[in-house]
Amino acid sequence: MKCEQYEELFAGWLNNELKPAEKEMLEQHLTGCAACKAELASMQQLWVLMDEVEVPEPSANMQADFRTMLNDYKAAEAGKKSSSIGILEQLGWLWQWKQRWPLAYTLAIVLISFGCGYLFFNLAGGSKQDKQMVELTSQVHELKQTMMLALLENPSASERMRGVSYTGEIKHADKEVIDALLSTLNNDPNVNVRLSTLDALTRLAGHPEVRQGLVQSITQQDSPLMQSAIADVMLKLQEKSSVKSFRELLKQKDLDHGVRDKIKETITQLI
Amino acid sequence: MNSLADNTIMLKVKAGDLDKMGLLFERYNRPLYGFLFHMTYQRETSEDLVQQVFYKMLKYRETFTATGEFVHWMYSIARNTLKDQGKSLKQRVKHENTDDHAERLSGGLTPEEHLEKKQAKLGLYKAMEKLSDSHREVLTLSKFQELKYQEIAQILDISEIAVKTRAHRAMLELKSIYEKTER
Known part of the structure; x- marks a missing residue:
């Protein structure tokens, strides 16, 4: 065997990954x-030096952020579950109706009567009812909006996320x-909330002020996650006016390198 | 050691006991953070990525089958997350950071040792930073995450022989960069 072939065993020897026969052969x-x-000795020196490589401590935020994320996730999951239980319960009711045919007939008659009545009144006072309906809808709408605005101020990140989801x-x-x-997008301390806000705003991109706000937000984001997500959105919206803000962002010295590459790419695709 | 328990815990999470993910976080946030740090050399990015990996493990918990070890699954998700980010795994650490870091690490040495060791460490940091992604990955997993070749083979989805070869080339590359690096 040539020396080169023995050399291939060096890393395995250092790592204690050689089979006994290989080890004996090499030694x-x-x-x-x-x-x-000599070659192995100098490699070993480096290998030992690597033991002293230390990883800096993560900040205390990592633990707290995980807890927030887990709670948010659980809350979102619970929301999904309760609505699916609701449907199941309703299906259960239907099943019970099926077993009570007489009752079903009664129900059918009641429904038909209601239907006739509705048609009759609708024909008679349609325009008035329409007006009331519109009023009611706008009241519900206003209520939702108030609730959403209140939720955005909530100290819990999962509640704020719920608020953001209402905008859909x-x-x-x-x-x-x-x-x-926009204010949540720029100022919320939780990156998950900011990300879902970005999602919500993307859906509202038909409004010129939303687009403008998104472009202005580019230079205000310091998390690499957000910077890269905004770049995706701008590309999707083909928002050419964002190029200037991205160039501004590139001037920041501590910008994440991955993000830097991504933004450069985004700029080329936008121009 | 923990492996049976890890899989049992993750299966509970899969069954809907999401709080159990907290236990896995306690066990693995540091190793995971360590891996991500070596792959990015950015503290904040690594912290962000840790969150993302745990989020994905919750979201895709159905895909956990317990046929392999939990940690292997976790590292596979971590690798995919790095890829999804579109981040080039190689991100240059700023040189002043490297200096600070080496400075802090070598704080407890005598003056002569201090200088020599500091230089050596600084050289090593610079060399590791220049190492190609796949080589840095295999060295990180074997040296810093203390995984066996057979485990790394599962995470990288390549044969054990391929891991062996890659680890060998990684050490050669590291050594050659280290020797060329100005100190």
């Missing part, structure tokens, strides 16, 4: 080959909602 070769011995149900986001979301 036997080393007794007679000064060059290999608000059909016509007005300035107040948009301002609240």
Whole structure:
């Protein structure tokens, strides 16, 4: 065997990963080959030096952020579960109806009567009812909006996230909602909340003030996650006016290198 | 050691007992952070990535089958997360950071030892930083995460022989960069 072939066993020897036979073979070769011995010794020196490599302590935030994330996740999961239980319960009811046919007939008659009545009144006073309906809808809408704005101020991150998710149900986001979301996007301490806010705002990108706000937000984000997510959104929206802000961001010296590459790529794709 | 318990715990998480993920976090946040730190050399990014990996483990808990070890699954998800981020795994650590870091590490040595060791460490840091991604990955997993070749083979989804070869080339590359690095 040539020295080169023995060399291939060096890393395994250092790592204690050689089979007994390989180990013996190598060690036997080393007794007679000064060059290999020296080579292995210098590699071993480096290997031992690597023991002194230390990883800096993570900040205390890591633990706290995990707890927040877990709680948020559980809350979101619980929300999903309760709505699916609701459907199951309703299906259960239907099943019971099926077993009570007489009752089902009664129900059918009641429904038909209601239907006739509705048609009758609808024809008679349609426009008035429509008006009431519109009023009611707008009241519900307002209520949702108030609730959402209140939730965004909540100290718990999972509640704030719930607030952000309500915006999906608000059909016509007005300035107040948009301002609240933009302020959450720029100032919320929790990165998960900021990310879902970015999602919500992307859906509202039809509003010029949302686009403008997103572009302005580029230079205000310091988390690499957010910076990279915003770059994705800008590319998706083909927002050319963001190029200037991205160039501004590139001037920051402590910018994450991965993000730097991504932003450069985004700029080239936008121009 | 912990492996049976890890898998049992993760299966509980899979079954819906999400709080149990807290136990796995207690056990593995540091090793995971260590791995991510070596792959990025950015403290904050690594912390962010730890959150993402744990989030993904919750989200994709259905995919955990317990046919392998929990840690292998965790490292596979960590690798995918690094890829998804579109981050080039190689991110240059700023030189002043390297200096600070080496400074802090070598704080307890006598003056002569101090200087020599500091230089050696600094050289090693610079060399590791320049190492190619796949080589740094295999060295991190074997040296710092103390995983066996057979385990690394599962995480990287390559043969054990391939891990052996890669580890060998990684050491050669590291040594050659280290010797060339100005100190």
